[in-house]
Amino acid sequence: MAVTLADVAARAGVSPATVSRVLKGNYPVAEPTRQRVLRAVEELDYVLNGPASSLAAATSDLVGILVNDIADPFFGILAGAAQSAIGTSPGAGGARTEKLAVVCNTGGSPECELTYLTLLQRQRAAAVLLVGGALEDPAHQRAMTAKLRQLADGGTRVVLCGRPAPSRDDASVTVLTFDDHGGARELTAHLLALGHRRIGCVAGPEERTVARHRLAGHRAALVDAGLTEGVERMTVRGPYDRPAGYAGACELLSREPELTAIVAANDTVALGAAAAVRDRGLRIPGDVSVAGFCDLPSAVDTVPALTTVRLPLVDAGARAGRLAVGDESAPAGPLELAAELVVRDSTAPPPGG
């Protein structure tokens, strides 16, 4: 059924070893021989047997990219950038490496995350890229630490993007994070500067790193301004989706009708919150300011255009991809990418401010 290396060798009148060498391209072969082999490959429609190759070489060209939610553009953009950085990788020696960059959707589930890592480990993946926040459950973190170490010991490169290492001082993984704390702090500071004093927060899931960092940044700004009263009351939690934003804003508005601003866990949540605000007959930003986080492409298209914090997603993804294939050498320590406040039309001074 399948044509093998040996068939090609026979056809080209050379040994299997020679065919292997021209295919890999990492070993000198006389040009005429090369041509002959290539032609034979053409004629026979030969395709390398990956499993056999990986078995013999004890490595594979698979690179796994794990994301929490593939339907969320945040992850899509990051993963897309990483994937194309990996695909266009020039390779170590100039020879194009045909890496198979694939993305795996964990749905944010820890079990799923571990399962995918094991599957990737089975395949002897060349690298694994974990994108986005992690669950802060001790048991899971322990399991992750162990698994990542196993992976690293097995020779697969591990890079984390947008999440901290599950355990300190683990030199085997390279880490790339966003300054979620700083970004959130700056955003809330902006609102405070406009004159807001009652700022609600629709935060993300309690047990997730990213959500915690953003909320902490928000609160740090509040503390900076001496506002410590009612903070807990003006915070609600929920998943990173639109309904959470809607429900969260409703809850906040009923708990605290005097609210003049709402910061959301991300742009999508902000959209939901904005809808809730509008449905209560309040204007944005006239009555209530609303702000997001991430600066997804759609943020500029909301009405009014969303004030948010821009995260360098494309840059981060590309960089993570390059780190994964070794095109870029790992930094000494964790690398933190800056977040930038983007003020648009959804925030303004409070009514009567």
Add this chain to the structure above:
Amino acid sequence: MAVTLADVAARAGVSPATVSRVLKGNYPVAEPTRQRVLRAVEELDYVLNGPASSLAAATSDLVGILVNDIADPFFGILAGAAQSAIGTSPGAGGARTEKLAVVCNTGGSPECELTYLTLLQRQRAAAVLLVGGALEDPAHQRAMTAKLRQLADGGTRVVLCGRPAPSRDDASVTVLTFDDHGGARELTAHLLALGHRRIGCVAGPEERTVARHRLAGHRAALVDAGLTEGVERMTVRGPYDRPAGYAGACELLSREPELTAIVAANDTVALGAAAAVRDRGLRIPGDVSVAGFCDLPSAVDTVPALTTVRLPLVDAGARAGRLAVGDESAPAGPLELAAELVVRDSTAPPPGG
């Protein structure tokens, strides 16, 4: 370095074959033996060597999902649904199949598409799922037909979701499509029923199946209404993104200032078009109606909420996933999923209509 099946066998005091059998679970093994083996696996932290396994068995558990743009929620939703349908697959005999469902981002590039297929073919993938429209270039279609046949001949299941088969009567691939034509036709009919007579269209890329079908549906509705004049002039083309919608709407509005409605290639394009309309000082839907296609989750959050055509993305993805792993038997012929008109607030009768 790596612990192998033989190590586990030695530890458990059984033969390698037995270990293999308990791991695969598809062969009777005495319970006590089973336990012993499982314990040895635990103790040794053994993980199966995928390449070796695939080589020996001549199959792998890899399932590739190819998408045109991973940052586009249309593909994200579809891919996510497929992936979870594959992951939760109960397997043929009740034993859980640990399929590794991965998504590959082609960026819409034909070369990339072919490259990924070859890579997947190398891995002897169990199935390949092609999601979204295809390029209608004869050379590429020929290449795809050949490649897909190779894949199918090699034993990998091929399913197309949202795209027609590259060549007719190819029984080796199973096809699942959306009724883009019917949906577009219904949408334009809705606009016509409201009284619109000058309807612009910001269509998708000319050479893509989906774009062609939607445009054809739109025009069919126009013909139904006896409106054939100026159709070409009221059509512009562009990629499936927001800037294309913005630019397209600007162009249409300057070509034909009397336009009272715009239908877009998809929801994202519609967002851009809406922004352009607003930026010209026109109101939606008061002066110009705007409609999208797909009904992405965000469509309901635009202001005004977008009239669009709903495509059953989750259902389609899940079904495609099940077809890919063989949980659902392939239909006799191509399966076409219905599209449903969703009327919201972005369409209304034309001014003075």
Add this chain to the structure above:
DNA sequence: CTGTTAGCGCCTTCAG
């Protein structure tokens, strides 16, 4: 139910 025996297709020293 369990052990034995051959490969699966390729890569990689080692000679020539």
Add this chain to the structure above:
DNA sequence: CTGAAGGCGCTAACAG
């Protein structure tokens, strides 16, 4: 620069 040979780790018949 090219060929020969051994083995990567696992599975799949066969026996028993």
